Amino acid sequence: MRITVLSGGVGGARFTRGLLALLRDRHPDGHGGTTAEVTVVANSGDDMWLHGVRVCPDLDTLMYTLGGAVHEEQGWGRRDETSRVSADLAAYDVGWDWFTLGDLDLATHLARTQWLREGLTLTEATERLARRWDLAGQGVRLLPMSDQPVETHVVVADAEGGGERLIHFEEWWVRHRAALPALRFEQVGLAASTPAPGVLDALTSADVVVLPPSNPVVSVSTILAVPGVRETLAASPAPVVGVSPIVGGAAVRGMAAQCLATVGVDATAEAVARYLGRRGPDGTPGLDGPGVLDAWLVDDVDTDAAAALRADGWRASAAPTLMHDVPTTARIAAAALALVGA
Template sequence: MKVTVLSGGVGGARFTRGLLALLAERLPDGAGGTSAQVTVIANTGDDMWLHGVRVCPDLDTLMYTLGGAVHEEQGWGRRDESGRVSADLAAYGLGWEWFTLGDLDLATHLARTELLRDGLPLSAVTQRLAQRWRPGVRLLPMSDQEVETHVELEDGRLIHFEEWWVRHRAGVPARAFVQVGLEHAEPAPGVLDALRQADVVVVPPSNPVVSVGTILAVPGVRDALRDTAAPVVGVSPVVGGAPVRGMADACLAAIGVRTDAAAVARHYGRRAEAGVLDAWLVDTADEGAVPGLRAEGWTAAAAPTLMTDVPATSAIAAEALRLVDRLP
């Protein structure tokens, strides 16, 4: 069984961890893992060059979470992290002190940067770094080209997404999101095949605008999703009119989409109507949206979607796969 996941950072990583636990139970490989082949296509729009090193927040969150090294409460970064380097770096007064550059995390950035400078594409670098973490999935960046999400502010100024997200806590109104470099980007090797050859494609509760939206913006990805024989099921990142985590509401507002489980589904669109999804799982808090979605032709259901721990997350993945079985 081949499962392909389109993932941002924390939400996608946690969902995938639950999915892997579910698959390990249903399709065990005899060694504690699963015989199912899970491919994760990660958003790299949040990546940036910082102090000369390449930072890939979502790839790292996926590696650490699936590799058992993540800072659990925080959801990203390494457990037992420290900030010795960044504290000293701040004394040079170059700015960007608001971006946490942990010591252990920095080791990953340095390893990645060395391999990139050696000429390896990001997909090969990611494979090399993942040898250490053994995430149990094939981890692919959406593209080997640098695509960086920038935020267009009300005054027309463009700032890097991380500056808007981390420094300004998404508190400065955004007019649009621009993927710088997108015109030269193509899907990384394996991305299109992972969509075409999948038995099921899952869109976890990641940010629909700047995480999944950025992956979908890579030329060829949306078409591959539309054309694949695999069913595509999504899990709503919005519960009861608010994002479960993060500030996706500010992203949705910028593109004129209401922070509402049904509105997000409609934003993705049904494949039957040139969209990218077949089925949509909402939280029980949004059960009221299900009849309307069904009336529009969606295969939809409600279930608890809070990823409080791995078993709870496995149950969400199970609900998403159950929804696939209900497809007409």
């Protein structure tokens, strides 16, 4: 079964790890073999140049999580991480000292930067990095949404000047914990970007497309906004199912509620589904373009949302969606696939 996942960082990575476990469980050999062909299209809109190296937060979280090297409690970064370089770097007064570049994480950035500077595309550099984590051996192909640099910035009110100023998404997210009111997002390079090789094909040739519980605004919608992606997904023969990242009116983790507020969407499981929109001639468009979902899985606490969506023609159901561990997450993946008969 070919499955394509449009993923942000922590939530998407954990979901994909559970999905892979499910596919291994289902494999007829009964010994953890896999016939999975899972293409993960990662948001690369949080990427940035920092201290001269290219940092790709979501791609790295996916690699580390699927490669068994992630810092489990934190959800991102490497296990047994240290910050010897960062600590010394601070003595040079280079700024961004609130953003800790872990030593092991830095090795990834250096390898990527070397290859990008040698002329490889981000897709090619990602494929090389992924070799170490044996993603191919697990039936996974990891793709950035685009080979062009796209960087999400946040327009915030400038308290002093009375005007507006632009800060990098990571500064808003990590330094300000999204507490600085965001007026809007500006995604530098997004309108002129093109989908990375293989992305559109992964949307049309898949047996199922899954939107895992990633940030619907800055992760999922950023991928969808790469010109051609949203339209291709809306028209794909593959069924599309999403898992709500909002449970009981709040993000399970991260600051998706603040992102939703910025684009004027309520932080509810139902509102996020409508924000993304329902596909088909009898569907309803999303806020930013044609609808992309066929089905929506919400948490048990949001049974009402599922009922409201069903009353409106959606395929929707409720199940436990908190990803406590890999077996739990595999069951969530199974529930999502079941919604579209897969």
